[in-house]
Amino acid sequence: MPPAAELEGTLREASLRVTRPRVAVLAAVYDHPHADTYSIIGHVREDLGAVSQQAVYDVLQALTDAGLVRRIHPRGSVARYESRVGDNHHHVVCRSCGDIADVDCAVGAAPCLDVVEDHGFVIDEAEVIYWGLCPGCAERLHRSNA
């Protein structure tokens, strides 16, 4: 995790007032990539003591709106958050256990997939999720089929 001073600088650069909950939520997202809201609340409480669920939701929303945090929402999963923003990376998600890993974009710049017909829309992003089985689940399936 970056030191608190660095996280405070990150908040200020995004024109967000520095508050302890904001620093704690940002730190939790840095430390636990792809964590869901529930586990982020747990980490923030370890750090700050009592914090309401709503306060953490509000901070996550503010950090997401400011572009400091990215929300990903694979189908069948709750929303997850990460601090790796702005590099147009994608995700691979395990169909069985929901585990998520980062995958670098093969192309780089967004949108990395060109559409055949844009219907007049100005397109700036393609959300790509690769689905499959993580190594653990693939191994388990292989063993149960053997």
Ligand SMILES: [Zn+2]
């Ligand atoms: Zn899995």
Ligand SMILES: [Zn+2]
């Ligand atoms: Zn990611």
Ligand SMILES: [Zn+2]
């Ligand atoms: Zn891509």
